[in-house]
Amino acid sequence: MASSTSGGEQIDLEKLSMEQLQQIKAEFQSEVEAIQDSIQTLYNCKAKYATSKEALEQVQPDWQDKEILVPLTSSMYVPGTIKDMNNYVIDVGTGYYVEKDLETSKDYFKRRVEYVQEQMEKIEKIQYQKSRFLSALISVMEQKQQMAKQAA
Template identity: 60%
Template sequence: MSSNKSSDEPQQIDLTKLNLPQLQQLKMEFESELSVFQESLQTLVKCKGKYSASKEALEQIKPDWENKEILVPLTGSMYIPGVVKSIDNFIIEIGTGYYIEKDLSDSKDYFKRKIDYVQEQIEKIDKIQVQKSRVLGAVQEVIEIKVVAMQQAAIKQTA
């Protein structure tokens, strides 16, 4: 039997055995990773907000809206007049210029699934971010300990 660890398992490093430049490099790498995770979280939260807004808009549709005049948003602040031709026929953008046609129920379900999926991704990234933050904290502690030890050694040499 082999006792080799799977390549999926994270590698454990004894931080106290690393020298100061190695620890500082490790610290920079974790700070960089945390920055990327934070940007990803912000993007996912915005995405979830857009899906939620779309689902909420669908929830507002009433059966008596057929042939009703409405304002159609072109941008966040610009609208044009339009007429609702069918309350059970929607064209939904699914990304990168692709659209699908769905009825009201399927449209609501689509956005609900998207919201749930994005929330799962937010939770996964948040969990990883917490773990990376803990390791970064440990690296910073070891750096501080080594700096203090170096200062004390320098004081002893000069005395």
């Protein structure tokens, strides 16, 4: 017997009508899709932080006064010269930037990668639970359809 716990109460799926099951299925499919979108967003965010951390780890002390290309957009650059090897301006979100030294910058990105990974793991657990319930729901719906065919 398949059942669902919702807010402390159990619902016997086998006692619900096909219309009710279809409505619950649609809601859970929508929730699972939203969770998948959230996981993808977090994955992209984690990749961005990891890339920034890796870039900082590549910094060499002999880069002082080195000429570089500074991106203005994703496809437009201007020439620039590195003047200060120990100060970095970091985007901390929602249009805020902070200036940090090299080691603090590396630590910031390391902590952000770890935090986003933790959030991804939490959301993946929720996704797994909802997917399992959705599978059980679909199984009950298929059983009801088989029973209806046999009765007819």
